[in-house]
Each structure stands twice: as structure tokens, then as C-alpha cells.
Amino acid sequence: MLAQIHVTFKEGVLDPQGKTVHHALNDLGYDEVLDVHIGKYLEVKLDSVSEEEAEIRVREMCERLLANTVIESFRFKLVSTE
Amino acid sequence: MLAQIHVTFKEGVLDPQGKTVHHALNDLGYDEVLDVHIGKYLEVKLDSVSEEEAEIRVREMCERLLANTVIESFRFKLVSTE
Amino acid sequence: MKCGIVVFPGSNCDHDCYHILKKILNQETHWLWHKDEVDLSSFDLIVLPGGFSYGDYLRAGAISRFSPVMNSVIHLAENGGNVLGICNGFQILLESGLLPGALMQNHTRKFICKNVYVRVETTDTPFTQKCNDKLVLEIPIAHHQGSYYIDPHSLSDLEEKGQILFRYCDAKGSISESSNPNGSVGAVAGLCNEQKNVMGMMPHPERCADPLWANTDGQSIFQSLISQS
């Protein structure tokens, strides 16, 4: 099983990297770019566990380690790798 | 329009972050974790352009700035924000 | 004062803290290995030093806070023991929830190593009692993830409770955007918990405490701790 996890900054938290990349894209002539947000994308490969269990475990991993919930939120999807 | 971009290491390129987080998850008792890869997730908001044009422009942005194509590959999806 | 310096695998200011506490200030100083969960009740001060404890991979301090030694540190902190986190140590204290808020990438997006000025905002703590109020200290910073963030409501809460110990300022003590090197909210450079026994700061007082250099401003923090133990 593969957990595809997205970790992004919460609303209201300034994302300096996104801002810089936004500017850089505009400078490069991509005027259509209105906003950029940069987050993390994690792929966690799991040994066969049931989907329900994986759901619980991955949520826990995110809360404990993979995201800092003071500033970040996360979402994830489980995909079968069979 | 919103471009959702995933930038990840190419196959075979060392991912030190992923490796370290993998160890950490195992140490925390998540023995089912077999592998971890860490990449970037970018959301680029675009001013109304046609989908075809956006496709070309976003690919170009990735190649020029957002991904380091020497060691990273990218994929993206365009979603309408109307 | 009996001091313990925690060594994580990627700590690199551990030796600097040891040098200052042991060689310069003549305090009893011990190493604490991150894999050991031990009774710390006999210690007067635990230092979480700077460095890149796990390469700063994922987020600085995120992985280290699960080290066995952190259970001991948290236990000590909850029982009123003094804990000082410097730079990466500050990041670990935030990640472990001993201090509120988070540290983000500098707004310059670059690592910054240089001398900055901080103003002492509270002298009513074990870490700053030897400082005069509004005293300006010149202290080096060296970090990539040092931009302090907390929501506005909690920030005013910190202010009210006197938990903000240091703010970035200029040589004369005034605070402006240009004197804030990393974009921290409220120019916060260091803060403590409500009980005032756990303190974290981004600047490195141990880098300006050896009299071989002209600047020894960092000593005031260590001297504060020594005088109360």
C-alpha cells in the first residue's frame, strides 16, 4: 500500500518560499501566475496492512511527525500497490 | 485555473530526507513502513488562460524553475477553479 | 551549577556549549546521549545545543523530539527544572510542545550567519535576571529556520505573560523591519514557557561568551543561570 501525503501551510501562515517563487515566475515573464504555495509531498510505502488500519496509522504518523500541526495541515490518500 | 505540481527525485537518486524519515518512523514503532520519499508539492494559481496554453506554460515553468530536471522529475494536473 | 548538554547525532554546537560552561565558566558539565533516558533531577540546567540534529530533514527538530532523552527532558521541565534550547535546541523545544509556536524558514530563504542585536524584554526569569531591562546584547545567529511564527492571539498572550525574552533590534535597541533578520513575528528572538523554566532562543549566546573575543555579551545569560543555582 502507498500513502500519498500532502503537507501544506495552514491558511494565514506566510509561505516565504511560495512568495519568492511567485515573484521569480513573474520576473521570468509568467504574468498569469497569481499565487504560489509550496508544500511537501510524501510517499510512504507500507507493508500490507488493512486499509482501515493504514488509515489510522498514517494519520497518526502525520500528526506525530510528518506535519507540524501548529503551522501545517495534511491530507492523504491510500493507494493499493498490487 | 490551478496547477497542482508534484516534484520528486528521479529513480535512483538518493533521497536523504526520505531515508532519515523512514528510519525515524521505524524507530517510532511504525514497522510497516517500507520506504519513504519526500518531494515538493506546488500549487500555482493562474489567471484565466486556456487549458492548452496553461499546459505549455506550466510545463515550461517546471522545466525552467520549479523542478531541477537533472535530478528531479515533475508531473502536474490542471484544475479549474471556477 | 550542574549542567547537562544533550548530544543528538547531528548536534554541532554541543562542544561550544561545553567549552563555555566547563572551561570558561567552570561549571560541572556532563554529556547526555540522545539514546539514553535518564533521571535528570540532580541537574540545574539542561542545554539543547545548536546543530542539525537529524540533518534538519523534514523540519528542524521534528525527529529529535522523539529521542529517548527528550522524555527525561520533558519530565524535568514539567517539574520546574531549567532547560535552555539554543537554535536547533529551540526548534526541538517547539516541536516537542515545551514552548508554543513554530519556526519557519527565514524570510530571506537563506541561511544567515552574522552578528545581530537583541533587546532583553523580561528580566524576571532565571535566564535573564542578570540583564538590565531593555539591555541590548550583540549575539550571533546562524540558522535557516529561524523565523518565529505564532498566531496573533497567542502572540499577545505571550507578551502579556512576559514570556518574550528577546526581540531582534538594532544597536541602539530600536525595533524595525530592517533589524529583524529572519521575519519572525513580533521580532521574537527568544521566549520562555509560562512557568519560566524553559527558554528557547535562536541567537547563540555560547558564541559570545569566551573572553578571547571582544564581545562577551552572551555571558549574561549563563551568569543569570549560575547566580540562581
Next chain:
Amino acid sequence: MQNEPEITSQLVKDHGLTSDEYRRILDLIERPPNFTELGIFSVMWSEHCSYKSSRPFLKKLPTEGPRVLQGPGENAGVIDIGDGLAVVFKIESHNHPSFIEPRQGAATGVGGIMRDIFTMGARPIALMDSLRFGELDDPRTRFLLNGVVDGIASYGNCTGVPTVGGEVYFDSCYNGNILVNAFCLGLAKADRIFLAKAGGVGNRILYVGSKTGRDGIHGASLLASSEFDDTTEDKRPTVQVGDPFTEKLLIEACLEIMEFSWVVGVQDMGAAGLTSSTFEMAHRSHAGVNMDLSKVPLREEGMTPYEILLSESQERMLFVIEPGHEEEATIILEKWGLDAAIIGEVTDELGVRIYFEGKEVVNLPTLPVVDGALDLKRETQRPEYLDKIGHLNLTELPEPARGDKAFTKLLACPNIASKEWVYEQYDHMVRLNTLVLPGSDAAVIRIKDTKKAVALSVDCNSRFCYLDPYEGAAIAVAESSRNVVCSGATPIGLTNCLNFGNPEKPEIMWQFEQAVRGMGDACLYFDIPVVSGNVSLYNETKGEAIFPTPTVAVVGLIEDLSKVMTAGFKQSGHCIGLIGFTMEELGGSEYLKVLFDKNEGKPPVLDRKHEKQVQKFCLELIQKGLIQSAHDCSEGGLAIAVAESCFTATEEALGATLELESTLRGDALLFGETQSRIVISFPEELTDQIEDLALSYPVDFSLIGKTGGSQFTVSINGQEYIKQDIESAKEIWKTSLGRYAGQTT
């Protein structure tokens, strides 16, 4: 092995071996090599590993001296500094990888040079970097600059080794080939230096560090052994990603293991990975090795012996330990969370046998592999360009009535502007040893628990080297040593990185030969042994070679660290003096380039005898406590040197007033780059004493002005030539590089 490619002439060629070389292989091993063995010859006989073009010339460098504990030939050079301690240092290039992927290329360059140092049992205590880029108005240059600096910062900072100095130059000749030379210095006990030795039969080969992946196969060896062209893109997957956290663990674990007497030898896996470390270690010890590749920790599935042997995965080392201590070693490595495996043992065969999955896949004698590549007798020929640009006609250069414009233009030009934007991204203070931070002439590192300190500087003016490689290389030695002297140190050793174009061209080989001779002669004269070095050839793109760039790093020793000197003025009202004298030398100067876009003429003359006197005199002034600052004149000449001392004054910038008497052109007097000059400052009451000492040498010395005020003022023969507000001048100098670097388009 099944499915191994057949050895064809095309395959041989693809491995960078000529048909002559292939025939030589057949002669030496008396049979055709198999595919894996061909790979081994390919990397070991590459320019990068075999030094086949450069070795004959390098033999002429002076490498001996009473303090030298280890000269060239090992991972790094070693110099005795007394108190039972030794410094271990080397500089190395990572040019090609950094051009392809600046961040990772530069990062792994730092990682590689650090491993060379701690492999010898020394704790790395300081890094420097010498960087060269093309023109900054090209966005590609800015991308490369940002990436390289970020890469060095990310790696050095994370490992906790301060980056304390370096240099950054910009010139169009580096547009297609940037230079990234990384220097590391370590501290060791003089009697605990480790060499790459295998020792006696039965010793175990212990693999330590990161797992082996497919990265960098043929990386350093092939990339650094051919020119760039449009197919370079295809070589891209050879780039490796660095893991500084693992490096930090390796440093600590290795130094801990090396405390034990059962460690016989150590070798890092650099270019050509497991292959070169195994063969070289066996060869140096007149021994053999049996190795089982099935035991090598692998990162990827399905790797072949060829790939395992040629991988250039980073952060890996080989230890040779006495049998019976495997478990002790493993416990320490586990403590630091590192992978480790016994992968072989030492034999008495003078050959290397390698097994994989039970089969023998390599069986080669060591000598032909390590030492079999024939030294190439490359032709040399003096390049024609020298005739065209060797003469500078000063009458064609309009002499400005005032120097203000030239002064501010020079302050803003990226070669002269402050490099603060660069070194602020490096942790240059960690470990509490950096007595003199970046921004002075040399960095000074104190040696804890002693009264000593070492001073470090890296230098090369490649414009001079282009105009005259012999003189240019000699000047590099003189300048670097002068920088070290200005901080109060006596030069004790030198390492060099020779960056040149394609050695197959006689003109390039001429530059190389001249530069090495110039460097060698200067080192001999100044009595500075060369203890380590590195050669980087093929720095050319589409036929355009870089300027010859023989970078040198000089290490100096300060016996009493209370006598450390810095470049900045200390106080208002001090006298400013000039050691040395100025000649009409504008050839190759920054002034000529910035104001007239010319690089021509003759570089300044280096009068070695005079240079030696100047350095000795300056050192004596420092040791006697007579002066308060010392700063050498380099790019931008006297005016810039004095201005820099103003800008780096203790608190805020200090102004200065210079009153000069001279028959020279104003621009030559102020911006010419005559060698052997040092700007000093001192309290007025010491003037007589200093003048008397100068007379006794004798060495030229003149009073040129006073510190103080808010202006930088220069008058020549009573006429005002420059007048600038010191704060605004400083602002230009301080922020200019950052402004350039920060532009996104």
C-alpha cells in the same frame, strides 16, 4: 556474468580508452579484460585518477620541509605545528558536477574534501571555497552562483565545520565552465595519522557509510576527463546527491573508531568509488585484496558488479582492521546509525580478486591498474594570443582628471565588492575557533588548548595567469602567503588546485607547464612546501578554455594567538603607511577591465626578493605589536585596499585621508596592482620606530595618510583626486554582490 556486453572497439572508446591504451591493457594482463575489468581500467586510467597528462610536471614542485609529515600522494598533506599536533589539508575541484547541478555538485565537493581530511584521522575544523563564475548579467551565472553557494552552505553548515574563507571571481571565460574548488583543514595528533594502507594478510576490509546506489557511475572520472559539448546533457544522471547528515555521522564514527590500535588503514571512496579505494590501498601496501560484492550494502535492486564497483555514491569509506575486532567496530558504527559490512580481506597476492554471487568477476594485478597508464608526453606550445595582448599602450588610455568614478565603479564591481552575501550563508563561527572571521585577509583559527592559531587564505588572479601563467602562478603563491602574513602568521605549507583547459592542446599544456613552474619556483623561494593538490583539466566548452587558474591555498602558523592581526583600521587618528612601492602597472588590472573592458598587457612584476622582505618586515611589525592593522593590496590597488580597511574598521566605517606624492599616472598610482604592498595603520608615536626598522631591512616604507573623519579623501601632489562619503561608499561595496545575485531575470 550473463548478458555482459562484448568488448568491441566502440565499447573501448566509449570507456574513454584509446586503442593504444587498450593494447597496453592486453600486454599487461596477457588476456582481454571482461566488461567489469574494462570499466575498472577506464576509471583508473582516466585523467582524473591517473594524472597521466600532469604527473610529469607536478614532480617539479618542492614538497619537503622540516615540518612536513606527509607530502603529496596520500589523501591530504600533513604539517607538524608543534605541541604534538598536526594540520591536515587539501583543496580539490568539483567543477564539472557543479556546472551540471550547482547545488549538489558543490555540496558533494565539500563532502569529498572533508572525507579526505578525516580519513587521515584529523577532525575537519575549517573549510574554504574558491569559486569562479561567468558574467553576472547572464541569468545562468546567477543561477549557478546561488546554487553553488547554497550547496556549500547546506553541506558545510550541517556537518558543523565552519566555512571561514574563500574567494569569488567573475569573468566571461568561466561562462561555460565554472570553478568550484573546496578546501578543508583538519587537526590531528601528529603521531596518529592514518594512511590508506591495507597492512598484513588476513586483515578485514570494512565498508562503512551510505549504501551503494547507481549514482555517479563514471561521474568524476568521465566528466572531468572530457570537454563539454552539446551531448553533455546525456551525462546528467551521473550527478550525485549529498547527504551531509550521514557525513556528520561518518566524521564522528570514524574519529571514534580511529582511537583504536586495531585500525590499520582508512580510505574514503571518492572518484571511481570502490574500485580506486580497493586497488590503491592494495597497491600502496604491496598486498592484495579479496572482496565479495554480494556483501556490499546496496540501495537499489539488481545492481551488477560493474555498477557496484564504479558507483560514486557519496559518504562511504573503507576501513582495514585487524581480524577479531569486527564486533567492536560494528558496535561503534551502530551507535552512530551507520551501515557497515565486512566485504573482504587482505591477501599476499599483489592482485585484487572480486567475487559476486559466488563467481569470480574480477581478477587483476594491482600494478597495471593503479600505475599502468602511461604518462602522456603532451606537447607544449606558447599560445599566439600572447603576442596580441602582451602589450598595453598606456597612451591610448585616457587618464581621468579625478578618480571618483573609477573608485565607485570598482567598489561596485563583483570581483571587488564585499563577499558578505556569500559568507553570511555559511556558518563561519561554529566550534568557537574562528578568531578572524571572513572579510579580512586570511581567516584565523585558534587551536584549542594551545597558544597557537592557524591562518588560511586561498588565492589566484587568473587574469594575470592568462597574460603570463608563470608569473601569474608565482603571484598567486606570493599573494596567498602575503594574506597569511598580514594576519600575523608564518606560512608553513601550501596546497593547490590546477584548473586548466584541454590538455590535448599544446597551448593549454604550455600554460600548465608554465604555471606549475612558476608555482614551484615561488614555493622554493619562499620556502613553502606543497603538500597536496589536485588537477582539473578539460575546463572548456565548445573549444573555449578558461583562463589558466592555478588556485593556491596557503596555511600559516601563529605561535601566539594574542598577536593576531586584522585588515580593518582600529581608531581615528592613526597613521596609515604603505610597505612597498607602486609602479606603473595597469596590465591585467581590475581597473583596466572595469573601465576599459580590456585584459591585456603584462601582469605586475613579482620581485621575489623584495616580496620576501616585505612579508618579513610586516610580520616583525605585528609580532612586536607596533601596528594595528595590515591589509595587502590586491584587486583594485591601493585605493581599494585603503577603502577596505576603512569599511572593516572595528565599529562603524572610519574615513581616511591620503596625501600622496608621485610622478605616476593617478590611475596607476591608485588602482594599479603592483605586488608586494601592504597597507598598515599605527599610532603616530610609533612612526619613528617603524621607519627605523624599515631602514634596517631595508624595505620601502612611506607614510601616506591618516584615519578618521567621514570622508575617503585622496590627493596627489596636493591636488584632490578622490573625495567620497565613507558610509555611502561602504554601502555600495557591501551590497553590490547581493543585488546582482538576487536578480531573478
